[in-house]
Amino acid sequence: MIPVQGVENQTIAVLGLGRSGRATAAALAEGGAHVVVWDDGADTRAQAQADGMTVLDLTRDASWEGVSALITSPGIPHLYPKPHPVIAKAYELGVPVDNDIGLFFRSFATRDWDQFDTTPRVIAITGSNGKSTTTALIHHILRESGRPTQIGGNIGTGVLSLDPAHDGEVVVLELSSYQTDLARALTPDIAVFTNLSPDHLDRHGGPGGYFAAKRRLFAEGGPDRAVIGVDEAEGRYLADQLSMGPADDRVIRISSGQKLERFGWSVFARKGFLSEYRKGRQVASIDLREVTGLPGEHNHQNAAAAYAATRSLGLAPREIERAFHSFQGLPHRSQTVAEIDGVRWVNDSKATNVDAAAKALTAFQRIRWIAGGMGKDGGIEALAPHLGQVVKAYLIGHSARDFALQIGQTPYEISETMEQAVARAAAEAQPGETVLLAPAAASFDQYPNFEKRGEHFTLLVKALTP
Template structure:
């Protein structure tokens, strides 16, 4: 746990009692604060009270006497579409509102660091897509080369539940727009922006607000190095703002598809090869084509981001390349489960919408595609231009029959569930084929979440031939 600094003797209110809220309450207590908590859900309140937390109904006007700050969980709206009533009350009273990310950044450094040989560092990763894979890949590289490292934030451990830093340690944190939007302190050593596509627009009041939330990590944080994906105009704008010209190597531009030779520092992937350029000269290259944990152009962009972040803290190219080769990928995200008789089985259950499924379909050839579930508006019509690698579709779930009507000339069969679809795909697959679960649909018609769907697929694949 990281005790929160600067709160001794203060009364601090915590709103939201999920994982991050409870961890925040504990870290505030450890820092000497008097903590009161509230959650709109009765069950969460009862559980918190049973765990010894002091409840205070923050909807009451008299509840705010003596409260020095309100710490809110990231899922609770503070601005758009409307502020939660408790947060609105804090704004009216002028009570500072923060989140666990802000508390982390103001509390991470301690006097113990004066005795360290190497100052700890924080690498943060934000963006629309690829955040989790990039964060996990950076952490994997660090541990592979023997650097002490922790990983947390929007992936894995909550930031205040991390351990206080060790000598030379690197902490890698995934940050969502919900987390960067509100944090009052943001001071990473290296900040990564992967890409931007429309998401959470109601929460941020439109695309401009969504981008502004991401941009705060850079503009407010002042990182020593910025790793910025420039395949969208927002990334190019951000890179332009953070640098003093193309010769400023504090900005490392990354891309999947375009050359970046004219800048002081660029990392890009084209035709399966990652290249690092410094001041117009290529200094390193990595062949990504046979790295099974990073298939497809979207993962090549993730590789560029992770590579650049690790180069920014002095890790050598060949060490990074070796770590790439041992990276297994994250569960349910283009995860190679198994290769059997020349056939690859890939779990991309996280592909719950058309955009994600498109990335998966572009990553492989000779695809036997398992798709379906609870489809989104428009079905899979937008995927028609990307079905050239699909040998056959095996459609499941509520939207399977509807998806069949949108496949044009692609062969297909419709099945009741995953068991039958995988059995048929396995029976028909030939060496060189990829059996790909990329549903392009939510899981809730047959599974509680995409993780359970991916776990079922994985279990079935691992049972093949046994």
């Protein structure tokens, strides 16, 4: 646990008692604060009270007397589509609102660091797609190189549940737009922006607000090094805003597909090869085609981001390359779960939107595609340019028939359930083909989350193994 600093003898309110909320309450108490809590769920409040927490109805004005700050969980709206009533009350009363990320950045450094030989560092990763894989890959590279490291934030452990830093440790944080949007302190040593595609637009009041939330990671704290994906206009804008000119190597531009030679420092992947350029000269190259844990151009962009971040820490190219080959990927993200009779089975249940599904579909040849679920606004017509490698689609869930009308001449069948889709794909797949679960839809019609959907697919595939 990381005790929160600067809160001794203060009354701090915590809104939301999920994983991060409970960890925040504990870290505040460890820092000497008097903590009061509130959650909209009656059962959650009752459990908190049974656990010894002080539950206070923050919907009432009288409960705010003496409260010096409100710490809210990331999933609770603080502006759009409208602020939660408790947060609106804090604004009305002038009580500062923060989240656990803000508390982490103001509390991570301690006087103990004066005794360290090497100052701990924080790498923070944000973006629309690929940030979980990039975060996990950076952590994996550091661990394989023998560097002390922890991983947390939007993946794994909540930030305040991490251990206090060790000498020379690198903490790797995945940060969502919900987390960066509100944090009052954002001071990573290295900040990474992977890419941007439309998501969470209702929560941020549109695409501009969504990008602004991501941009705060770079604008608020001024990282020593910024790794910026420049395959979209927003990334190019951000890189330009942060640099003093093309030779400024404090900004490392990364790309999957573009050749970036004119900058002070760049890393890009093209045709399966990763290249590092400095001051217009190539200084390293890695063949990514046989890195099984990072298939496809989207994962090559993740590799470029992780490479740039770890090179910023002084790791050698060959050291990073070795770690690439031992990376197994994350569950539900282009994860190869089996190869049976020459057929590869890939679980990309995390591909819940069109952009993520498009990246998955371009990563493989001769695809039998399992798609469907709770379709999102706009449907999947935008996937048309990416269906050339699809031998046949097996459509499941609530939107199966809608999807069938949107995939043009691609052969398909309505499978309804995952069981039927897997069984039919297994009966028809030929050696050299890939059966790909990339739903392009949410899971909530049949599963509580994308993880459960991916786990069910994996279980069914494993049952096919002789």
